[in-house]
Amino acid sequence: MFDIKxxxxxxxxxxxxxxxxxxxxxxxxxxDQLVLPVVNECLEPVxxxxxxxxxxxxxxxxDRKAKVSGCMRTxxxxxxxxxxxxxxxYIFAEENHxxxxxxxxxxxxxxxxxxxxxxxMIDKKAAAKM
Amino acid sequence: xxxxxxxxxxxxxCLEPQMPxxxxxxxxxxxxxxAAPVLNGNDTIAGIxxxxxxxxxxxxxxxxxxxxxxxxxxxxxxxxxEQIDSDIGKVSLCLxxxxxxxxxxxxxxxxxxxxxxxxLLRFMMEPAG
Numbered sequence: 001m002f003d004i005k006x007x008x009x010x011x012x013x014x015x016x017x018x019x020x021x022x023x024x025x026x027x028x029x030x031x032d033q034l035v036l037p038v039v040n041e042c043l044e045p046v047x048x049x050x051x052x053x054x055x056x057x058x059x060x061x062x063d064r065k066a067k068v069s070g071c072m073r074t075x076x077x078x079x080x081x082x083x084x085x086x087x088x089x090y091i092f093a094e095e096n097h098x099x100x101x102x103x104x105x106x107x108x109x110x111x112x113x114x115x116x117x118x119x120x121m122i123d124k125k126a127a128a129k130m
Numbered sequence: 131x132x133x134x135x136x137x138x139x140x141x142x143x144c145l146e147p148q149m150p151x152x153x154x155x156x157x158x159x160x161x162x163x164x165a166a167p168v169l170n171g172n173d174t175i176a177g178i179x180x181x182x183x184x185x186x187x188x189x190x191x192x193x194x195x196x197x198x199x200x201x202x203x204x205x206x207x208x209x210x211x212e213q214i215d216s217d218i219g220k221v222s223l224c225l226x227x228x229x230x231x232x233x234x235x236x237x238x239x240x241x242x243x244x245x246x247x248x249x250l251l252r253f254m255m256e257p258a259g
Binding site: 022025026028029032034051052054055056058059089090092093096098114115117118119121122 | 152155156158159162164181182184185186188189219222223225226229231247248250251252254255
């Protein structure tokens, strides 16, 4: 029986949209996260910032003191914490997502990493053979 | 001018085309990498195996559940590379424009290492001087 909680990583870093881009870059540099959720005061994700977004910003010579709201992505995938396994696999398979925020009634609960999903699928396959 | 050689990561996991896909996935997990170059015996690049290729394997009706599948069956064969003396600005654009997570670095046609987004981000956030 699939339990999405097995895949969710809860101890994650996130920032609010008033933070500066340089702060977001600093967090991404020291953490192993690939995606940094940006939340509002109700802990609802309003955007994400990825390494790619920050690199693109820096490479274009824009101000690194700019607020993260200026460069975050506001269109992004989320996974509901009641989603089934097939739904999760298809979300990751349809686009090249590396980490996706998980929400419960709109509130950020954590992230699911692509490699965690792969591990789960491989372990499930191995268990089915036993 | 900073070149690829200044930040290239050389201690990276490399796969072989004939390696069973399960073994490759386990190695990628152990090494915490999202993609790994696939090398021929002479250190030339045969392809790249990325997590995205593996995820697609799970929903591939033809090859997904087959026994005996190898890295070659799922790797991407068309690989964009950068040279060991490429300027870091050029490498950045290569990563950004192609939506790559990492780019293999070559010297005289042979694989040297990779530069990934996080390495580049750390380099760019370092205080100048």
